[in-house]
Amino acid sequence: MEMTDGKKAHFAGNVTADDVALAAGVSRWTVNRAFRKDASISAKSLEKVMAAAERLGYVPDLRAASLASDRSNLVALLIDDFANPHKLVMMERLTRILRREGWDILLVNTLDRDDAGHALLNASQRRVDAVILIGIQFDDEVLETALHARRFRKLIIFARTSQNPNTISIAVDDVLAIKEMANYVNARGYRRPMFLAGPQTYSAHLLRKETFVEYWREHFGNEPEIVGVPAYDPVLAAGIVMEKLSERPALALPDILVCENDALAMGAIDVIRHRLNLRIPEDIAVTGFDDVPQAASPNYQLTTYRQPLTEMGEYLVEVLQSSETENLDRLFEGKLIVRDSA
Amino acid sequence: MEMTDGKKAHFAGNVTADDVALAAGVSRWTVNRAFRKDASISAKSLEKVMAAAERLGYVPDLRAASLASDRSNLVALLIDDFANPHKLVMMERLTRILRREGWDILLVNTLDRDDAGHALLNASQRRVDAVILIGIQFDDEVLETALHARRFRKLIIFARTSQNPNTISIAVDDVLAIKEMANYVNARGYRRPMFLAGPQTYSAHLLRKETFVEYWREHFGNEPEIVGVPAYDPVLAAGIVMEKLSERPALALPDILVCENDALAMGAIDVIRHRLNLRIPEDIAVTGFDDVPQAASPNYQLTTYRQPLTEMGEYLVEVLQSSETENLDRLFEGKLIVRDSA
DNA sequence: CCAGTCTTTGCTCACGTGAGCAAGAGGATT
DNA sequence: AATCCTCTTGCTCACGTGAGCAAAGACTGG
Structure with missing residues (x-):
């Protein structure tokens, strides 16, 4: 990328695979393959590409990848209950586990019951692969709206059991x-x-x-x-x-x-x-x-x-990666913690 | 979109602007304009488009929009301090205000000091417009790394003053x-x-x-x-x-x-x-x-x-929307709350 | 009724990647 | 050396939108 084009070279962000390809002496597709874990690429090419990428500050653009592959590796986390300190624990655990497995999280504040629909719409515009509800105000009507629109593959109710057969519920028993x-x-x-x-x-x-x-x-x-x-x-x-x-x-x-x-x-x-x-x-x-x-x-x-949040989070990842559509509900066994209050 | 193409019609999600255009009797670009608030479109077209969109269940794809416009309306929120209950309050306030103004939030858990770089890299792959730090473990080195990579327009330190001239700090005085x-x-x-x-x-x-x-x-x-x-x-x-x-x-x-x-x-x-x-x-x-x-x-x-979190959040939105690059730091005045503990 | 102006519309091109195919490279076997 | 097989590479096409331009339409004033 020439520096004569001052406007476009403002960020290192728009270093593209083409630039890296030129620098590494390979084709653009080889560059992209170097950043995909399932792709087949020779050790020599991989090394050349990575060196050039490092030098130019290239990182793949996940928006484009998502657009082309129809998988966003993005999930929406809908919360409406920020007064409950347990939500902080759940968020910590989920963000940790999901990021490790390559999933990013869109945090959506479902302000109130009537807002849930907007929140879902919002998430769907980013084409999230799944929606995870850890809120409480999602009643039948909202779930039905969400499922009817069907703008995401999976609707997961986390830490709460759901009677709705079209949702996936991951909860303690x-x-x-x-x-x-x-x-x-x-x-x-x-x-x-x-x-x-x-x-x-x-x-x-x-x-x-x-x-x-x-x-x-x-x-x-x-x-x-x-x-x-x-x-x-x-x-x-x-x-x-x-x-x-x-x-x-x-x-x-x-x-x-x-x-x-x-x-x-x-x-x-x-x-x-x-x-x-x-x-x-x-x-x-x-x-x-x-x-x-x-x-x-x-x-x-x-x-x-x-609640065994870590276990539940690990299973959540499995569910996200699964191509199954049925019988993904799962109940977990937790642990009674006895202290002085009773 | 024909239902003969079963694979592609799986979601309502891939109803595209072309489908709506066909249904509404206008061109694809008119459809897209109908969903952009700054675009010029006649009332009649708008109505036709919206009706057709509603009927087909169309929502614009923000990934594509972001790719084409180079603005993602997405910010990354980096947190590393989930033990502090104040973070929950901050998250509630920020998610509420930012969503109202059309910004989505990528929640990133910065696990530890050494992970901050990875977290930033992660966010940059989604081409976020800004990174907001509400964590604490961001020292000089991490900030420098982040600023050097420059894969986002703004690095905002929220609720904490920064000495670094390349960051924008929004904090209480x-x-x-x-x-x-x-x-x-x-x-x-x-x-x-x-x-x-x-x-x-x-x-x-x-x-x-x-x-x-x-x-x-x-x-x-x-x-x-x-x-x-x-x-x-x-x-x-x-x-x-x-x-x-x-x-x-x-x-x-x-x-x-x-x-x-x-x-x-x-x-x-x-x-x-x-x-x-x-x-x-x-x-x-x-x-x-x-x-x-x-x-x-x-x-x-x-x-x-x-801390006047709401005020600070409103200002954060201003900063996000601003094209200024300098002198965006701002200090706010909070309020002493006297109770029984002192 | 016409020229001038403003608004609306359609179009070309571009954004950066992935899927899938075909061609090429490299090595082992006969 | 020829054949076959496998691994790697480059290519065409597609994903769904926005910017910016030019043409078409609508409106205004004389």
């Missing part, structure tokens, strides 16, 4: 998990549980509440009290727990709060300890789900359930 | 902020401060420690004690504070811990209260920086300093 949790609660002698549930969605569902209720009914013949929180937000959870418990006589209080996840549990603990002035776990015990980093803090010492 | 904080500390009568600092980088610097030290020297003629933590991680901070303070007699303890950010402050509070069994703020007060959501929790009630 809620039934197994909550049974283990309920067994623990039972064995420790708690008898007046209250279940703190998050927002209820339809297609992308957590089976935690149902499983717990069923367990309790089966073992004790009665229904545990259930309280719903409209978002996985500790502050919101704190407000609702306060409202539910503050006026009650001690005997009418639950002896344990089983929470659908850590975000809710942490909000609950804050309220129980600092506003109701009760002890944890002596007056009210609390359990969570996810094992976020803060759960280990001395403030919470939360008994919770850890 | 640390000097102003810490002076205000120090004034508050002073006014409340604290006289034995300890400064808890994060990792020391060179180019992308926080001026917090220096400013505080200078203030103290100026007002009291002595140097405050400084303790360094190699990452903004509450758990790490807790360990180091424990190590520093556990063996000291009460009189040798600081009366306030001024922390470089909330992540460190929260770790410190956990240790002071639960392991050293001291009261906050009576025995040791604590201040933070950032005002993460957890800072308002009853566990922390952290006195801290809030």
Whole structure:
């Protein structure tokens, strides 16, 4: 590339395969092959090309590669729940694993339920190979819209089970998990549980509440009290727990709060300890789900359930690379983490 | 597009502008113009095109658009510090604002210092228009590498001041902020401060420690004690504070811990209260920086300093859209948030 | 009704790569 | 040395759009 053409030589970015080919004394296609792992190229050519590329500062243009090959190696990650610290853990794990396997991630903030459609449209314009939902506000309607448009190959629901047969769900086995949790609660002698549930969605569902209720009914013949929180937000959870418990006589209080996840549990603990002035776990015990980093803090010492995120992420990569279209759903077994809160 | 061509008609995604043009009775270029906001097109054509596009499920292919126009409307967001909850807040704000303005975000996890180069290379292959660093491990060497390669137009350091003249830094005015904080500390009568600092980088610097030290020297003629933590991680901070303070007699303890950010402050509070069994703020007060959501929790009630993230994000968009190349650095004024911890 | 002006439209060319094919190079076998 | 096979290389064509130009159309004022 001549420097006479000042405008075009502004970035090293528009060094193209042709320039490298000229410098290395091979054809353009040999240059491109040098950067593709599946291509057949002689060791000598590879070395020449790489040396020239290094010298000129060439890197292949993935936009063009994607356009020509119809594979973008790009996935959209849709999130709507930035109040939940577990999302940070999930993002760290997914970005790490996906990048290692050559996938890039388009981060999309699904502002609210009505925005999900726009978010999907947005992602589809980049021709992502797959959409991964780690949000919560995706109900049937949104999923159907997404699947109907079909502008991406795969719709993956991560860390949440989906009833929709056209989605791929990679999640922890809620039934197994909550049974283990309920067994623990039972064995420790708690008898007046209250279940703190998050927002209820339809297609992308957590089976935690149902499983717990069923367990309790089966073992004790009665229904545990259930309280719903409209978002996985500790502050919101704190407000609702306060409202539910503050006026009650001690005997009418639950002896344990089983929470659908850590975000809710942490909000609950804050309220129980600092506003109701009760002890944890002596007056009210609390359990969570996810094992976020803060759960280990001395403030919470939360008994919770850890999802095998790394394993789930590895499987996600498999799913992305797979050409299968059916039976890709998978459930994983996590681990009960016992601390002081219950 | 004929359905006889089963392979190609698999997605609605490869409905192309040609198909829409045929359906709408206009040329392909008119179709594309209909989707470009700066293009000149008659109301009648626009309507026809949009109707046909809707019917066929057409959305423009941004890969091709980017290839042809040399503008990707894509920025890479490089993060290496997922332990700090403030990152979640920043991501929420940035994704929200950037998407509204038509920018998509490539999320890149910069695993460690040595990986930053790979991360930048990765981003450059997508021909991003700008790289935004909200990580911390970017030292001179990495910045120089990035700038030398010059595969993107702008290198933006967000929420951190940079000494490097080739980067654009959008940050809170640390000097102003810490002076205000120090004034508050002073006014409340604290006289034995300890400064808890994060990792020391060179180019992308926080001026917090220096400013505080200078203030103290100026007002009291002595140097405050400084303790360094190699990452903004509450758990790490807790360990180091424990190590520093556990063996000291009460009189040798600081009366306030001024922390470089909330992540460190929260770790410190956990240790002071639960392991050293001291009261906050009576025995040791604590201040933070950032005002993460957890800072308002009853566990922390952290006195801290809030960065005007929304304003900073809006300015970031301006910078992205600007064709200026110089003097784009900008400092913002935040707000001291007084709570119970100091 | 016509010249002048502004708006809209269609076209050529370019962006940088991959798929798939055919030709070439190189080595082993007969 | 001729034949066959395999590995490597170069080529044609295609991916779906934008920039910029020229032609066509619409509008204005005299």
